[in-house]
Amino acid sequence: MTKPTLAVVGATGAVGTVMLELLSTREDVWGRIRLIASPRSAGKRLTVRGEEIEVVALSEEAFDGVDVAMFDVPDEVSAAWVPVAAARGAVVVDNSGAFRMDPDVPLVVPEVNPHDAANRPKGAIANPNCTTLSLIVAVGALHRAFGLEEMVVASYQAASGAGQSGIDTLYSQLDKVSGNHSLGQRAGDLRGVVGDLGPFPAPLAMNVVPWAGSLKDEGWSSEELKIRNESRKILGLPDLRVNATCVRVPVITTHAVAVHARFSGHVGREAAWEALRAAPGVVVCDEPERGEFPTPADVVGTDPTWVGRIRESLDDPNGIDFFVCGDNLRKGAALNTAQIAELVAAE
Numbered sequence: 001m002t003k004p005t006l007a008v009v010g011a012t013g014a015v016g017t018v019m020l021e022l023l024s025t026r027e028d029v030w031g032r033i034r035l036i037a038s039p040r041s042a043g044k045r046l047t048v049r050g051e052e053i054e055v056v057a058l059s060e061e062a063f064d065g066v067d068v069a070m071f072d073v074p075d076e077v078s079a080a081w082v083p084v085a086a087a088r089g090a091v092v093v094d095n096s097g098a099f100r101m102d103p104d105v106p107l108v109v110p111e112v113n114p115h116d117a118a119n120r121p122k123g124a125i126a127n128p129n130c131t132t133l134s135l136i137v138a139v140g141a142l143h144r145a146f147g148l149e150e151m152v153v154a155s156y157q158a159a160s161g162a163g164q165s166g167i168d169t170l171y172s173q174l175d176k177v178s179g180n181h182s183l184g185q186r187a188g189d190l191r192g193v194v195g196d197l198g199p200f201p202a203p204l205a206m207n208v209v210p211w212a213g214s215l216k217d218e219g220w221s222s223e224e225l226k227i228r229n230e231s232r233k234i235l236g237l238p239d240l241r242v243n244a245t246c247v248r249v250p251v252i253t254t255h256a257v258a259v260h261a262r263f264s265g266h267v268g269r270e271a272a273w274e275a276l277r278a279a280p281g282v283v284v285c286d287e288p289e290r291g292e293f294p295t296p297a298d299v300v301g302t303d304p305t306w307v308g309r310i311r312e313s314l315d316d317p318n319g320i321d322f323f324v325c326g327d328n329l330r331k332g333a334a335l336n337t338a339q340i341a342e343l344v345a346a347e
Contacts, residue, residue, distance in 0.1 A: 002031060003030055004029075004030060004067035004068055005030070005031050005068075006031075006032070006067070006069070006070065006341065007033075007035075007036055007063060007066040007070070007090065008020065008033065008034070008035050008069075008072075009036045009037070009069055009081070009085075010036075010037060010072035010077075010095075011035040011037050011041075012037045013037075013072055013073075014160065014164055014167075015072040015095060015329055015334050015337075018333070018334035018335075019334040020035075020047070021334075022330075022334055022335060023048055024048055024049050024050065026338065026342075033048050033053060034053075034062065035048070035053050035055045035056065036058050036062050036069075037055050037058065038058060039057040039058070041055050041057075042055055042056055042057035043055065058077075058081065063084065063085045063088035063089075066085070066089070066090040067091065067345075068090060068091050068092075068344050068345060069090040069092045069093070070092075070337050070338070071092060071094040071095055071096065072095040072096075072334070073096060075098045076098075077096075078098040078099070079098040079099075082098065082124050086123030086124055090123070091125070092124040092125070093340045093344070094124055094127060095333055095337050097129065099122075099124055100128065100226075100230060101229055101230075102126070104122050105120065105122055105124050105126050106119055106125050107127075107128055107230060109128060109136055109137060109140065109234055110336070110340060111140065111141075111280050111281040112136060112140035112234055112235070113236070117340060117343045117344065125340050127333070127336050127340065128230045128234060128336070129226040129230055130255060130329075131157060131223055131226065131227055131255055131257070132226060132227050132230040132231060133331055133332045133333075134155070134256070134257050134325070134326035134328065134332055135227075135259055135305075135324045136230075137279070137281045137282055137305040138259075138276060138279070138282055138305050138307045139151065139231070139235075139259065140279075141276055141278075142263070142267070142272060142320070143235055143237075143263075145267075145271070146265065146267045146272075146275070147265070148240065148261060148262075149241065149263060149264055150241040150242070150262040151231065151240070151242045151243070151260065151261050152242075152244075152259075152260040153242070153244045153245075154244070154246075154247060154257070154258045155227070155247060155255060156208075156249045156251070156255065156256040156257070156258075156296075157212050157246060157249065157328075158251040158252060158255055159204060159250070159251065160252055160253045160328060160329060161212065161255060162198075162212075163199070165199050166198060166199050166200070168198070169196065169198025169200065170198075170205060171252075172195075172196065172198075173203060174205045176194050176195065176205070177190070177193055177205050190203045190205075190207060200248060204249075204250050205250055206250065208247055208248065208249050209249075210245065210248075211248065212246040212247070212248050213226070213246065221246055223246040224244040224245065224246050227244040227246070228242035228243075228244060251296045251297075252300075253301075253328060253329055254297075254299045254326065255296075255325070255328045256296055256323065256324065257323070257324045258322075258323050258324075259321065259323070259324060260319060261319065261320050261322075262313075262316060262319045263318050263319075263320070264318070266317050267319075267320050269311060272320050273310060276307050281303075281331070282305050282306075282307060283304040283305070284306075284307050284308070285298075285306055286307070293309050294306035294308045294324070296325055299326065301330070302327060302330070303327070303335055304326075305324060305325075305331060306325045306326065307324050308322070308323050309322055309323040310322045
């Protein structure tokens with residue numbers, strides 16, 4: 001049987017680079033691999049599966065003969081080019097936000113709703129936002145076991161969630177504040193020292209910023225609404241109550257989320273542990289008496305969703321509280337995209 005041809009669109013970007021690493025280390029289900037990027041990146045040579053491949057410019061002809069195309073490009077580029085790739089016969093797995101809430105485009109997390117990938121009227125499957133992906137594998141396992149009714153979450157989002165400019169800005173700010181022991185003594189000191197805020201509305205070095213995304217209705221940010229709307233779609237719970245507060249923290253990579261989840265009945269701590277330990281793609285790290293719980297520094301570069309600080313709610317007999325970490329460039333983007341593509345390849 002001939003293996004399918006795969007295209008990686010946005011191959012030279014931060015997530016695209018991780019995708020190429022994954023293609024070189026995961027089970028090899030692909031035949032030819034085509035690397036596609038903007039015209040300015042055309043001609044570059046990148047290594048995939050130990051072989052150098054030349055990057056070609058994004059064009060209609062670039063999708064000829066492609067069976068599956070993984071997209072990691074800005075929303076406006078996906079909006080324009082995903083239909084083109086689908087019309088050329090490719091099944092598209094899109095990592096942008098352009099199609100996530102389109103009712104004719106499934107939003108898929110293979111550990112949670114793999115069956116949805118087969119129903120794709122527009123020839124496309126959407127990859128959820130990285131913050132949603134940081135928590136939904138664990139939440140999905142608990143929902144299967146106990147019936148989720150409500151979530152209240154607070155995210156602690158890494159600078160890389162804002163793209164390369166977010167990473168560059170944090171490094172630049174850290175360089176400027178390093179060794180300055182007087183910072184924080186007067187209001188405004190930090191802003192004056194760090195200078196350029198980059199994609200953030202306030203200094204990120206030595207600070208936390210209670211904002212991620214763009215302003216939406218009634219003071220909610222786009223990132224907060226993504227958690228709500230995407231969780232509902234993935235879990236098949238259109239009326240799920242979700243309240244989120246998204247916070248940017250001075251971490252390069254790996255999002256963390258504090259979750260209060262309410263279920264249809266009582267869930268004990270031991271029962272939650274058992275459900276999470278049995279779940280694919282989840283690692284439980286929860287021995288606080290020994291200082292063992294997940295942190296971004298521990299989780300960066302790994303594939304699973306890590307869960308710790310699992311507690312029964314003190315004031316809600318049906319509530320469980322826990323802390324989740326997930327690498328936003330791996331499971332939060334490239335890995336989930338690759339897993340969806342592999343589902344399609346196996347059809």
